[in-house]
Amino acid sequence: MRDPVGFLRQEYQELVKADLDWKLRVLSGPSTPWCQIDGERKLMFCSNNYLGLSNHPRMKEAAIEAIRTHGVGSGSVRPIAGTMDLHLELERRLARFKGAEASLTYQTGFATNAGLIPQLAGDGDLIISDELNHGSIIDGVRLSKAEKGVYRHSDVQDLERALREAEAHRPSYRRVLIITDGVFSMDGDIAPLDRIAALGHDHGAMVYVDDAHGEGVLGEGGRGIVSHFHLARDRVQVEMGTFSKAFGVVGGHISGSRDLIDFAYNKSRTWLLSGSHPPPVAAACLTAVDVLEKEPQHVERLWALTRRFKKEMVALGFDLGKSETPITPVMVGESRAAKALSLRLFELGVFALPIVFPMVAKDKARIRTIMNAALTDADVGVAIDAFQKAGKELKLI
Ligand SMILES: *Cc1c(COP(=O)(O)O)cnc(C)c1O
Numbered sequence: 001m002r003d004p005v006g007f008l009r010q011e012y013q014e015l016v017k018a019d020l021d022w023k024l025r026v027l028s029g030p031s032t033p034w035c036q037i038d039g040e041r042k043l044m045f046c047s048n049n050y051l052g053l054s055n056h057p058r059m060k061e062a063a064i065e066a067i068r069t070h071g072v073g074s075g076s077v078r079p080i081a082g083t084m085d086l087h088l089e090l091e092r093r094l095a096r097f098k099g100a101e102a103s104l105t106y107q108t109g110f111a112t113n114a115g116l117i118p119q120l121a122g123d124g125d126l127i128i129s130d131e132l133n134h135g136s137i138i139d140g141v142r143l144s145k146a147e148k149g150v151y152r153h154s155d156v157q158d159l160e161r162a163l164r165e166a167e168a169h170r171p172s173y174r175r176v177l178i179i180t181d182g183v184f185s186m187d188g189d190i191a192p193l194d195r196i197a198a199l200g201h202d203h204g205a206m207v208y209v210d211d212a213h214g215e216g217v218l219g220e221g222g223r224g225i226v227s228h229f230h231l232a233r234d235r236v237q238v239e240m241g242t243f244s245k246a247f248g249v250v251g252g253h254i255s256g257s258r259d260l261i262d263f264a265y266n267k268s269r270t271w272l273l274s275g276s277h278p279p280p281v282a283a284a285c286l287t288a289v290d291v292l293e294k295e296p297q298h299v300e301r302l303w304a305l306t307r308r309f310k311k312e313m314v315a316l317g318f319d320l321g322k323s324e325t326p327i328t329p330v331m332v333g334e335s336r337a338a339k340a341l342s343l344r345l346f347e348l349g350v351f352a353l354p355i356v357f358p359m360v361a362k363d364k365a366r367i368r369t370i371m372n373a374a375l376t377d378a379d380v381g382v383a384i385d386a387f388q389k390a391g392k393e394l395k396l397i
Contacts, residue, residue: 031055047372051302053249062284063283065283066284087105090285098239099227100233102260104265117177159178186329207236209225211239215241216246233256240252251282303326313384318331354366
């Protein structure tokens with residue numbers, strides 16, 4: 001008889017053999033600059049906790065207090081009985097922070113893209129997506145019945161070509177949706193959202209930006225990519241983001257017009273059919289927005305450290321690719337070399353993961369570092385010294 005679940009072990013073992021399985025490193029304790037990883041004290045150099053907010057005292061207090069006042073769970077999905085005053089307050093504060101008419105929170109960024117994208121464009125519509133967009137966008141697009149087009153990474157001329165081709169089909173397309181990441185997570189480059197928004201405007205297409213890595217990083221006080229480019233709010237109809245990165249907690253969100261929000265929460269299946277945030281999560285996110293408004297020093301610190309790190313790494317002879325943000329890939333080339341560098345860095349006390357094929361092209365393996373505002377100047381020095389030592393040993397510099 002055929003074993004109906006034999007594929008589980010077989011496919012897993014194939015991944016192990018190809019060295020493509022995830023070997024999980026375990027944090028015992030908080031995600032702080034120096035943390036306990038696999039039982040040893042290491043310098044965290046690859047978390048998305050850009051501003052160190054996951055351990056901000058006011059946010060921790062707010063979460064604890066919300067458990068006291070509201071409990072540990074919301075009891076339901078948002079539309080039935082799971083909307084609490086904390087959720088609405090968070091959405092009001094986020095909209096104000098973003099300078100938008102309204103905001104809506106989802107359970108995660110992934111749930112936002114998977115729930116909203118298929119509703120914005122469906123049968124008879126067209127979605128045009130940057131070829132390097134995040135996997136959650138790709139999955140959201142797959143869930144849509146719309147036709148799908150891809151443009152070359154950040155290539156506005158290629159996007160214009162796709163829009164012109166779509167126009168040649170009109171009026172067969174009801175709607176056209178352009179989607180791009182704000183900051184691309186593997187290279188740390190910034191999407192040319194100003195030119196994308198202008199093209200969207202000229203061609204009557206909606207523009208959707210996933211600013212997961214731009215929030216708390218770009219723009220005035222970390223308000224994100226729309227602020228970074230000083231764009232009129234109505235030129236980027238959907239500004240999507242997450243509380244799981246610079247905001248230091250968890251949760252997805254969108255900001256835009258009141259019409260967008262009313263549409264989104266009545267239609268997104270991930271929003272309608274999945275439980276809402278527990279009170280401590282909503283309260284911590286709400287306090288994160290407040291912290292960003294009141295403590296601009298975190299974002300300033302993040303950039304000061306980023307500039308220093310890039311400058312010294314380039315001076316040492318490292319190739320930092322196309323990075324323009326605190327995501328700084330250290331380009332290595334071969335997967336094997338990237339893995340060796342990551343292991344050596346770990347021995348030297350620095351935790352930074354290799355990014356290898358199939359996540360990036362075979363000859364574009366790298367160590368992806370992410371700067372953190374909570375690091376001290378001395379900590380960044382430790383990281384640079386480790387890169388210098390390991391880089392020389394492995395003949396990368
Ligand atoms: C991390 C990330 C997401 C997913 O956000 P979560 O809130 O962690 O689910 C979506 N898009 C991009 C570009 C991301 O980097």
